[in-house]
Amino acid sequence: MTAAFTARVSAALTDPTLKTAIERTTGNARAKRAAAVAAWPSFEAARDLGRDIKDHVTQNLAFYLAAFERNALASGAQIHWARTADEACDIVVRLCRQAGATSVTRAKSMLGEEIGLPHALEAAGIARVETDLAEHIVQLAGDRPSHIVWPALHKTREQVREMFACLHHEPGGLDSVEAMVASARRELRQKFMRADVGISGANFLVADTGAICTVTNEGNAELTTTPPRVHIVTAGIEKLVPSTAHAMSLLRLLVRSATGAELTQYTTFHCGPKRADDADGPREFHIVLVDNGRTRMLTEGLEDMLRCLRCGACLNHCVVYRQIGGHAYGGTYPGPMGAVLTPVLDGLPTAQDLPRACTLNGLCAEVCPVKIPLPTLIKGWRNKSWRLGLEPRAVTLALRLWRFAATRPALYRLGTRLALPVLRLFARSGWARALPFASGWTGQRDFPAPARQSFLDQIKERRHDRA
Amino acid sequence: MTARDDIFAALPRAAGTAPHAEAAALLARVPALRPARVGPDQVASFLERLTGPVIAATATRLATRAEIPAAVRAYLAANTLGPQIALQPTQALQTLDWSGLTPHPTIAVDEPVSVCEADYAVAETASLVFRSSPHMPTLFAFLPLHHIVVLEAARIVPWLEDAAALEAARPAPRNLNFVTGASGTTDIEGTLVRGAHGPAHLHVLLIGGQMPAPAPQPANVP
Structure with missing residues (x-):
C-alpha cells in the first residue's frame, strides 16, 4: 500500500465516531433496500432488464448521443461538449461569467464533484451555494463528500449542530435533527431566489425528447433550476436512455437500491428553457456533455461500468467501505464502484491501492441494480497493476513464496x-x-x-x- | 477537431439502422416484471400508497369540485393556518367560491399554503404529476410549507409507463414534475425529517371516482 493510502485508512480506523456514523446511515439504507427488494418478486428479472437497457445504450452510444443533441437543441437547450474535466469546468465558468453571475446555487451532482466544479467555481471567484443538505454541511465544514448518496454521512448530529450554531444566521435551538433541518431551510431560502445561475447534474438524458431527469428527496433541484435566469446541467455521456419509458424502468431500480423508496419525492424532467408564456423557469438552459474517460472505458474492457446508476448500494454493503468510510479512498467515488472508476479518472499509479482494498466477497455485485460485475472489474485492475509492475515487492515475493509451497x-x-x-x-x-x-x-x-x-x-x- | 468531433470519433460507429426495434423489445419485457403494486381499483391503490407509512401524505375525498374551497378551509382550520393561499392561476380553480379565504395567483418565498391541481397521477407510486405552463408555475409545488393538491380520480393512471405514454403524445413542458410525498431528507444520521427545502406537508383533495362505501352497520342480532 502507498503511504498516503495507509495514512488515510489509519486515520479512518482510529476515528472514534466514524464507524458509528457510517453504520447509522448505511445500516438504515441496507434494511430499507432489503425490504423494497423483498416486496418485488421479479426484482431479478428487472435487474436483467436494467442491465440490458444500459448495455443497449452503450452499444448505440453515438446514435443516442446524436439524437439527444438534436432533440435538446430543438427544445431550445444549448449543448456544449467537454473531453476532459478541465474543459467542462471552463465551459461552466465561462457560462456563469457570460450571465454576469455573482452567486450560483448547485444541486448535488456526482459528475460535478468528479470534474472538480466546486473548486473551479471558487477559483473563478463565483460564490457557490450548495443546496443539498448534506452538501451544505460538507461545504460549511470545508470538507469533502464521503458517500455518493449521503455526502455528509461521516458527520454526527453533534458535529452538525456545532457547525450550524457557528455559521447559520438564525440557527434557533438546534436541539433536534428537525431543528437543524429547519435552520438549513431558513439559511438557504433566500439564496435559492437570489441566485443568477443554477447548476444541476442529470440522472438521465432522454434521447427522444432532449430532456434531462433529476431525482431528489429535498426538492432542492427544482428550487435550484427554476428561479435563476440560467440553468446549467453537467452530465456524463453514459447517462443516456432511449426514451422516458426506459427511464422509468431504471428509476424503479435506482431509487429502491439507493433509499428503499419506490420513487424519490421529486423526479423531474427538464426540457429546454422556459416557454415564452411560462410563469417561471430559466431563460437559458445549457447542457454540458462530458466524456472525461468514458469513451476510453469502452475500449479498455470497462464498458460494464458505464451502466452504473450511482445508487450507492455497493458502498452500503461493502465490508471495506463500512470500516474505512469514503474519505480513505481518496477519489470522488468511494467503495467498490470507486475502486473501479478512480483508476480511470486519476490513473492507476495514483489509485493503485483501491482495487487492492477489496475482499472480493462479491456482495457489491449481488446488490448492484444493473448487475455490474464489480469484483471482476476490480480483479482486472489488479492484473493490470501486476503487469505494470505496480504491485509492492513484499506482495510479489510473498505470493511467489506461497506459490512455491502451494504447488508442493x-x-x-x-x-x-x-x-x-x-x-x-x-x-x-x-x-x-x-x-x-x-x-x-x-x-x-x-x-x-x-x-x-x-x-x-x-x-x-x-x-x-x-x- | 472540436470536442464534439473527438467524442464521436472515439465511439464505435453507429449501426446503419436506428436501434428502434431493439429499444421497443426492451420495453415489451416491462409488464411481466413490474412490482405488483396496482390492484383492480386504481384509486384505492393510489390512496393506499399515498397515505401509507412511507409517503405519509393525507387525503380527503370529495364528490364534486364545488366542495374544494370548503375542504381547503377545513384543512387550514385543522392546521391553524391563516386565510392566505397561493392559488394556481387556472380558470377552473380561480372561479370557485373562495369566500372566507384570500387567494392570490402568485407565490412568495415563504408561502405557507399553495393550492394547485395535478395534471394526473400514477397509482403505482402515488405520484402527482405537474406540467409547467403559463397556468402552472413550477414553484407552486416547491415553495409552500403546505401543498394542497386537487386531483380528479379519473386522472389516475396505473403505471409509470402510462405516464410516459401520455407525455410521448404531446409536446414536452419545460418541467415535468413527479411529486411523491412531501419534501424530506435523511442527510443527518439517516434520520428522516420532513420539510427539507420543499413542502413539509402534502394534502390531496381527490375529486370523484367511486366513493368508499359507508362503514357497514352492525347486523341486528335476532
Whole structure:
C-alpha cells in the first residue's frame, strides 16, 4: 500500500465516531433496500432488464448521443461538449461569467464533484451555494463528500449542530435533527431566489425528447433550476436512455437500491428553457456533455461500468467501505464502484491501492441494480497493476513464496503444521491481540486463533474415525 | 477537431439502422416484471400508497369540485393556518367560491399554503404529476410549507409507463414534475425529517371516482 493510502485508512480506523456514523446511515439504507427488494418478486428479472437497457445504450452510444443533441437543441437547450474535466469546468465558468453571475446555487451532482466544479467555481471567484443538505454541511465544514448518496454521512448530529450554531444566521435551538433541518431551510431560502445561475447534474438524458431527469428527496433541484435566469446541467455521456419509458424502468431500480423508496419525492424532467408564456423557469438552459474517460472505458474492457446508476448500494454493503468510510479512498467515488472508476479518472499509479482494498466477497455485485460485475472489474485492475509492475515487492515475493509451497503439497502441509502451533502461542481465549509481521491487521482488530489442526489433517482424522 | 468531433470519433460507429426495434423489445419485457403494486381499483391503490407509512401524505375525498374551497378551509382550520393561499392561476380553480379565504395567483418565498391541481397521477407510486405552463408555475409545488393538491380520480393512471405514454403524445413542458410525498431528507444520521427545502406537508383533495362505501352497520342480532 502507498503511504498516503495507509495514512488515510489509519486515520479512518482510529476515528472514534466514524464507524458509528457510517453504520447509522448505511445500516438504515441496507434494511430499507432489503425490504423494497423483498416486496418485488421479479426484482431479478428487472435487474436483467436494467442491465440490458444500459448495455443497449452503450452499444448505440453515438446514435443516442446524436439524437439527444438534436432533440435538446430543438427544445431550445444549448449543448456544449467537454473531453476532459478541465474543459467542462471552463465551459461552466465561462457560462456563469457570460450571465454576469455573482452567486450560483448547485444541486448535488456526482459528475460535478468528479470534474472538480466546486473548486473551479471558487477559483473563478463565483460564490457557490450548495443546496443539498448534506452538501451544505460538507461545504460549511470545508470538507469533502464521503458517500455518493449521503455526502455528509461521516458527520454526527453533534458535529452538525456545532457547525450550524457557528455559521447559520438564525440557527434557533438546534436541539433536534428537525431543528437543524429547519435552520438549513431558513439559511438557504433566500439564496435559492437570489441566485443568477443554477447548476444541476442529470440522472438521465432522454434521447427522444432532449430532456434531462433529476431525482431528489429535498426538492432542492427544482428550487435550484427554476428561479435563476440560467440553468446549467453537467452530465456524463453514459447517462443516456432511449426514451422516458426506459427511464422509468431504471428509476424503479435506482431509487429502491439507493433509499428503499419506490420513487424519490421529486423526479423531474427538464426540457429546454422556459416557454415564452411560462410563469417561471430559466431563460437559458445549457447542457454540458462530458466524456472525461468514458469513451476510453469502452475500449479498455470497462464498458460494464458505464451502466452504473450511482445508487450507492455497493458502498452500503461493502465490508471495506463500512470500516474505512469514503474519505480513505481518496477519489470522488468511494467503495467498490470507486475502486473501479478512480483508476480511470486519476490513473492507476495514483489509485493503485483501491482495487487492492477489496475482499472480493462479491456482495457489491449481488446488490448492484444493473448487475455490474464489480469484483471482476476490480480483479482486472489488479492484473493490470501486476503487469505494470505496480504491485509492492513484499506482495510479489510473498505470493511467489506461497506459490512455491502451494504447488508442493507435502511442503505446504508441513508448513501449516508448523505454523499453527506458533500462531496459537499468541492467542488468549481464542483471539490474538498482536502478531509479528501482522500489525496491519492486529493494530485495529484481533486475529482469530487458528484451529488446532489444519483443514486437511481434520479431514484425514474424520475419515479415519469413520473407517 | 472540436470536442464534439473527438467524442464521436472515439465511439464505435453507429449501426446503419436506428436501434428502434431493439429499444421497443426492451420495453415489451416491462409488464411481466413490474412490482405488483396496482390492484383492480386504481384509486384505492393510489390512496393506499399515498397515505401509507412511507409517503405519509393525507387525503380527503370529495364528490364534486364545488366542495374544494370548503375542504381547503377545513384543512387550514385543522392546521391553524391563516386565510392566505397561493392559488394556481387556472380558470377552473380561480372561479370557485373562495369566500372566507384570500387567494392570490402568485407565490412568495415563504408561502405557507399553495393550492394547485395535478395534471394526473400514477397509482403505482402515488405520484402527482405537474406540467409547467403559463397556468402552472413550477414553484407552486416547491415553495409552500403546505401543498394542497386537487386531483380528479379519473386522472389516475396505473403505471409509470402510462405516464410516459401520455407525455410521448404531446409536446414536452419545460418541467415535468413527479411529486411523491412531501419534501424530506435523511442527510443527518439517516434520520428522516420532513420539510427539507420543499413542502413539509402534502394534502390531496381527490375529486370523484367511486366513493368508499359507508362503514357497514352492525347486523341486528335476532
